Amino acid sequence: MSPRRDVFPHRLDLQHGCVELSHGGGGRAMAQLIEELFLAAFDNAWLRAQDDGARLMVPPGRLTMATDSHVVSPLFFPGGDIGCLSVHGTINDVAMAGARPLYLAATFILEEGFPLADLKRIVDSMAHAARHAGVPIVTGDTKVVERGKGDGVFITTTGVGLIPEGVEIAARQAQPGDAILLSGSLGDHGMAVMAQRENLRFDASIESDTAALHELVAAMVAAVPGIHCLRDPTRGGLGCALNEIAQQAGVGMQLREAAIPVHEPVRALCEFLGLDPLYVANEGKLLAICPAEFADTLLAVMHGHSLGREAAIIGEVVADPHCFVEMATVFGGRRLVDWLSGEQLPRIC
Amino acid sequence: MKYLDEFRDGQLARGLAARICQETDSTRHYALMEFCGGHTHAICRYGIEDLLPGNVRLIHGPGCPVCVLPSGRLQAAIDLAEQERVILCGYGDLLRVPGARGDTLLKAKARGADVRMVYSVDDALDAACTHPNQQVVFFAIGFETTTPPTAVAIQQARRERLGNFSVYCNHVLTPPALRALLAAPLPSPPRRQGVAQIKGQIDGFIGPAHVSTIIGSQPYEFVATDYQRPLVIAGFEPLDVLQAILMLIRQINANEAHVDNEYTRAVSPEGNRKAQRLMDEVFTIRSSFEWRGLGELPGSALAIRPAFADWDAERRFTIPEIPAIDHKACVCAEVLRGITRPEECKVFATACTPDHPLGACMVSAEGACAAHYHYGRFRQAAAS
Ligand code: SF4
Numbered sequence: 001m002s003p004r005r006d007v008f009p010h011r012l013d014l015q016h017g018c019v020e021l022s023h024g025g026g027g028r029a030m031a032q033l034i035e036e037l038f039l040a041a042f043d044n045a046w047l048r049a050q051d052d053g054a055r056l057m058v059p060p061g062r063l064t065m066a067t068d069s070h071v072v073s074p075l076f077f078p079g080g081d082i083g084c085l086s087v088h089g090t091i092n093d094v095a096m097a098g099a100r101p102l103y104l105a106a107t108f109i110l111e112e113g114f115p116l117a118d119l120k121r122i123v124d125s126m127a128h129a130a131r132h133a134g135v136p137i138v139t140g141d142t143k144v145v146e147r148g149k150g151d152g153v154f155i156t157t158t159g160v161g162l163i164p165e166g167v168e169i170a171a172r173q174a175q176p177g178d179a180i181l182l183s184g185s186l187g188d189h190g191m192a193v194m195a196q197r198e199n200l201r202f203d204a205s206i207e208s209d210t211a212a213l214h215e216l217v218a219a220m221v222a223a224v225p226g227i228h229c230l231r232d233p234t235r236g237g238l239g240c241a242l243n244e245i246a247q248q249a250g251v252g253m254q255l256r257e258a259a260i261p262v263h264e265p266v267r268a269l270c271e272f273l274g275l276d277p278l279y280v281a282n283e284g285k286l287l288a289i290c291p292a293e294f295a296d297t298l299l300a301v302m303h304g305h306s307l308g309r310e311a312a313i314i315g316e317v318v319a320d321p322h323c324f325v326e327m328a329t330v331f332g333g334r335r336l337v338d339w340l341s342g343e344q345l346p347r348i349c
Numbered sequence: 350m351k352y353l354d355e356f357r358d359g360q361l362a363r364g365l366a367a368r369i370c371q372e373t374d375s376t377r378h379y380a381l382m383e384f385c386g387g388h389t390h391a392i393c394r395y396g397i398e399d400l401l402p403g404n405v406r407l408i409h410g411p412g413c414p415v416c417v418l419p420s421g422r423l424q425a426a427i428d429l430a431e432q433e434r435v436i437l438c439g440y441g442d443l444l445r446v447p448g449a450r451g452d453t454l455l456k457a458k459a460r461g462a463d464v465r466m467v468y469s470v471d472d473a474l475d476a477a478c479t480h481p482n483q484q485v486v487f488f489a490i491g492f493e494t495t496t497p498p499t500a501v502a503i504q505q506a507r508r509e510r511l512g513n514f515s516v517y518c519n520h521v522l523t524p525p526a527l528r529a530l531l532a533a534p535l536p537s538p539p540r541r542q543g544v545a546q547i548k549g550q551i552d553g554f555i556g557p558a559h560v561s562t563i564i565g566s567q568p569y570e571f572v573a574t575d576y577q578r579p580l581v582i583a584g585f586e587p588l589d590v591l592q593a594i595l596m597l598i599r600q601i602n603a604n605e606a607h608v609d610n611e612y613t614r615a616v617s618p619e620g621n622r623k624a625q626r627l628m629d630e631v632f633t634i635r636s637s638f639e640w641r642g643l644g645e646l647p648g649s650a651l652a653i654r655p656a657f658a659d660w661d662a663e664r665r666f667t668i669p670e671i672p673a674i675d676h677k678a679c680v681c682a683e684v685l686r687g688i689t690r691p692e693e694c695k696v697f698a699t700a701c702t703p704d705h706p707l708g709a710c711m712v713s714a715e716g717a718c719a720a721h722y723h724y725g726r727f728r729q730a731a732a733s
Binding site: 274324326334335338341 | 362363394397398400702703704723725727
């Protein structure tokens with residue numbers, strides 16, 4: 001970067017500086033932010049070319065494309081931050097088609113006055129997550145809004161991935177008799193964020209589960225190409241994800257509560273706030289629906305991966321014109337696992 | 350949290366359920382009401398009804414403070430929130446509830462009103478300290494459980510001369526509502542009536558858990574003495590509920606009626622004297638108060654005493670009485686007395702859903718109709 005020295009005689013103050021309107025203005029300040037912050041962190045050949053669009057080599061086959069916007073508050077939480085979350089979220093959306101993620105794009109909307117030190121932390125976390133996942137961020141954009149018109153930073157990421165031949169994964173494929181598998185415990189992300197929020201005086205040792213699931217998916221798809229459906233139960237949690245699939249496939253589901261893993265601190269905090277872990281967000285978990293005869297094979301593959309150690313078969317798909325998701329409770333009774341009405345809000349009393 | 354698991358043990362539950370099955374008299378029906386939303390939640394969440402014999406029926410009572418809040422008072426809070434320089438603080442589950450004009454606090458917030466979800470009244474006090482140029486109003490609702498913290502906050506506001514803090518008091522009392530359920534003009538034939546179930550007859554009550562830790566078990570004695578019904582105070586854990594059902598069935602079988610306490614780990618006969626004194630210092634009993642679904646009930650709610658008038662939002666602001674009539678198809682009053690089941694209401698799950706509640710019982714997840722909607726709808730589908 002030495003030839004550019006004379007263009008930016010003073011380096012960005014990444015310790016005490018703040019985002020200014022000029023950082024999104026298209027002029028020299030923006031070029032400097034890109035070079036000294038984004039390029040330095042994400043460094044790859046596509047970005048170094050500094051063209052408006054990245055030219056990509058695409059292998060033959062079917063592509064899938066997904067996009068996701070991230071507006072989490074607080075920006076930093078136990079187990080992660082908005083940066084790695086934005087990378088994992090889109091990689092996971094691509095992976096849920098059974099695809100191998102190839103490239104990512106990232107857009108930042110920054111609020112004037114946002115500390116550059118925090119932005120650097122976020123960008124470094126994104127870079128680390130992308131590198132760790134082996135999926136480069138090949139293009140991006142930055143805009144700055146006036147103070148008071150944003151919430152620090154919003155990040156949108158978009159990803160493309162390649163779907164292996166013979167893989168046909170979609171919600172409508174779920175069929176009566178299929179097994180429902182879950183890759184691990186519920187609610188860790190949502191409760192980590194909630195425990196961290198201002199005003200909630202609760203000290204809980206809960207960490208977000210944010211993680212990129214594409215390698216787990218690759219192993220699953222390689223072992224059982226006939227997986228019918230994959231879904232990451234993010235906002236709305238397991239309850240909403242299953243209702244969506246049931247609705248789209250026109251089927252019902254029977255779950256076993258005793259088989260669904262929930263870590264004790266999550267269960268306790270949910271209890272305290274009157275929330276149901278079935279509806280709390282996850283950022284590193286997936287649901288798989290596959291023909292019953294492959295369920296044990298798939299479970300063994302998941303157990304063999306670090307992100308699927310606690311995987312379990314939690315229920316089965318059944319024929320039901322009402323598309324109800326029902327659950328046998330730990331108590332031996334039954335209940336409906338309904339759609340959520342609006343957002344889950346803590347109960348009083 | 351080993352503690353919680355102990356009360357959720359599936360095997361213990363099956364043992365208790367087996368005893369209930371053995372001890373019920375197959376020649377009669379048992380209609381038992383759980384008063385509290387907390388019990389309703391446990392019953393639905395754990396599917397307790399599936400463990401009971403067919404002749405034991407649970408009726409979900411009015412003990413959900415969000416449900417019974419009249420929509421006129423909710424509308425008044427929405428209007429208050431829209432005033433200049435007012436910050437309205439309330440509990441999370443209030444924010445989505447429609448007021449008399451179909452509006453909600455969440456919608457008001459979206460229009461620019463400063464509405465804040467708080468976890469306790471302390472958060473509202475903090476807001477008053479950090480926003481000295483704004484008026485912070487705490488929208489207080491709840492039974493005797495949430496009342497002492499409100500009393501503490503009002504006393505603190507007086508001590509610290511917080512001129513910009515006030516409370517819109519909607520605290521209600523449990524025993525008068527129980528009395529109203531029992532005193533309603535319903536056919537009240539003798540208790541043993543053979544196989545036929547008497548509609549609207551409640552044979553026994555599962556009494557409040559958290560409320561009773563404050564008021565104790567004595568205030569329920571009238572249920573046994575005046576109305577000859579047994580009442581068993583029970584914790585909110587599912588095993589507590591099963592145990593209470595067994596205790597009620599034993600009393601009913603023996604033709605007895607007294608107040609029993611299953612929740613001895615937290616409830617004493619006299620309750621928490623300190624909390625009671627606090628409530629008495631700050632609050633006085635209103636001559637009458639409207640309960641959504643039950644109507645006007647005498648002596649059933651609290652107002653802030655004149656000595657604390659400076660912190661009473663009803664005196665600081667002009668808060669009009671906003672009349673509100675529930676939808677004419679709504680049969681909540683009958684649902685709450687066990688005369689009608691939620692699914693028997695003509696508009697259940699069609700015009701009336703948790704997203705568009707037409708009556709009290711559909712408002713919060715703990716309301717009788719909403720609980721059935723969220724957790725039990727499949728039973729009806731299976732039957733049809
Ligand atoms: S379903 Fe709705 S309208 Fe009918 S009784 Fe229940 S709350 Fe009232």
